Amino acid sequence: MKDNKREENIYESLASFLDDRSTTPDKKLTPSEEEELRKLMFLWDECYPEKIETEDIWKKTMQKIENSNSTIAKRTHQRFMPVWAWGAAASVVILVGLGFFFSRNNIKEEVDEALKMEQYMLANTSAENVKEVTLVVSDKKQIEIANNSQVAYTSTGQVRVNSSKLDEPKTEDKVQGQEEEYNQIIVPKGRRSMIVLADNSKIWINSGSKVIYPRSFKNEKRQIYVEGEVYLKVTHDKTKPFIVSTSACEVEVLGTSFNVSAYKGNSQADIVLVEGSVNVRDNLKRQMRMQPNERVELNEAGIAKKEKVNALEYIQWVDGIWTLNGKPLKEVLRYLSEYYGQTILCDPIAETEPLYGKLFLNEDLNKILESIRQALPEEVALKKNIIYFDNTIK
Known part of the structure; x- marks a missing residue:
């Protein structure tokens, strides 16, 4: 009981300090302690919570403290060194408290939905075997479509590719009241595509990306799953x-335009907002609201x-x-x-040479490389094979 009271005092002291920066620690901080303090201040200032009763937060936090420390460490996915003489328990208390701050009643439902879409993606097609843009429709039929094609859906879920209707069973002939049917589009390396969803939201899909999405939106939210890079213009409703789920985060909007880059196997993901406003939520349920011309970067820690950028x-x-x-x-x-x-x-001799101008990604790679060769200084470009393919490296 005494230990619990001490942890309560530690938590209250930390919360008081983070709310009022005029107070200072009792002793000089080491560089590592200053770094940990900076991280806590970032969480406190930038990653804001959804509304929840303070008493409920405190009750759940203290209940969690009473459980084993190993469980706490596992759920927070992080370990922090002491911020100052208050000890390591302080950081754990803060993180557990923040974890409950960022929880919400429908997290489980959203996670289940994202997992269902991810499982659909993994079960239907291997990207390594795809050479052209491939549309996987509800009956698992795979349809190759041309590069830069537009795939458009009506409000009832009928699909057209470049204005040509696909030969499929009509949506109205299917069982009424069934769950949302998902389609998948796979865009291999060197290709791009575009989707118009049933609500008229538009998705541009970059090279090496996959998107899973409902044929029509029947549920209370519009949710898609993205692996790779996409640019979205979401219809306001x-x-x-509208929720974009990736392996790194979720982005929730009502209507806006933004870019998402979250490639499989890449430890870094980023969101760039062009218009409107979005909430970004990482895998630890921390949230951050974005404004236009802002970029949020995520890594394995969330x-x-x-930062401010030129979104265009x-x-x-x-x-x-x-x-x-x-x-x-x-x-x-x-x-x-x-x-x-x-x-x-x-050749390493040319690696730092700056390049100016524009590259047109619709062109053949050999043509692009030739234009780069011509842009290099003469003394560099005279060297043979300054840029070349190495087919021996996989």
Whole structure:
């Protein structure tokens, strides 16, 4: 009982300090302690909670403290060194408290929905075997479509590709009241596509990406699952929030336009807001509200930072254009290698050469590389094979 009271005092002291920065610790902080304090201040100031009763938070927090420390460590997925002489328990208390701050009643339902879509994605098609843009419809039929095609759905779920209706059973002939049917679109390396959803929301899908989405929106929310990079223009509907689920986060909106990049196997994801306002929620249920021309970066620990950017620079790929503005050759070739799914190498002598102008991503990769060669200084470009494919590297 005495230990619980001590932990209550620690929590109250930390909360008081984070609310009132005029107070200072009793002793000088070490660099590592200052870093941990900075992290806590970031969580306290930037990752705001949804509304919940304070008494309920406190009750759940103290109940959690009474459970085993190993369970706490497992659920928070993080360990913090002492912030100051108050000890390691203080950080644990703060994190557990924040965890309950960011909980909400319908988290389980949303997680279940996201998992269901992810399982659908994994079960239906392997991206490694896909060479062209592929649409997987409700009956698991796989349909190859041309690069940059538009896939559009009516309000009843009928689908057209570039204005041509697909030969499928009519939606109205199916059982009434059934669960939402999901379709999947797979865009391989070097390809792009675009979807118009049943609510007229639009999704541009970049190279090496997958999207799962309902044929029509029957539930209380509009939810899709994304792996890779997409740009969305969401139709406003205050009665049905639009939720984009990825392996790194969830983005919830009513109507807005934004870019999401969350590739499988990449430890970093980011959200860039073009218009409107969105809530980003990481896997620890921390939330952050974004304004236009802001970028939120996420890593394995969740929300990492927010910064001001020119959002238009992040959505040029929608038009198949990439403006370089002095980017080093090494960075440009790394992006092209990922975009086209080809290994591209260059001599180290040229890696730091800045490139200017525009690249047109609808063109053949060989043509793009030739235009880069011509843009390099003469003394660099004279060297043979300054840029080349290496087919021996997988």
